Amino acid sequence: MNITGYSVEKLEDPFGLLTGDRFEFFLELEVDEEDELYSDKGIGLKVIFVIEENKTRITNYHFYESGSEKVLDFALEEEEEAQVLSFCQENICE
Numbered sequence: 466m467n468i469t470g471y472s473v474e475k476l477e478d479p480f481g482l483l484t485g486d487r488f489e490f491f492l493e494l495e496v497d498e499e500d501e502l503y504s505d506k507g508i509g510l511k512v513i514f515v516i517e518e519n520k521t522r523i524t525n526y527h528f529y530e531s532g533s534e535k536v537l538d539f540a541l542e543e544e545e546e547a548q549v550l551s552f553c554q555e556n557i558c559e
Contacts, residue, residue: 468548476513492509509530
């Protein structure tokens, strides 16, 4: 899995209920044709990334098919989740 593009947006908490800052990443992925996740339409990953008290974490994510936005029932492997977390940390906009 390779990240080929992304967009990020800071999420606002209008009621001030949540601590820390939350960001929504939309990652464009390159997936091998042999992988069961592969789709000829393309695959994306939506990630909710949190910065709280100088700590970062992923609180939620899901794969989706590009174009249809259909949510796909797959999970990241440990090393993939670490790769996504690192990517988000490196590409955050405050």
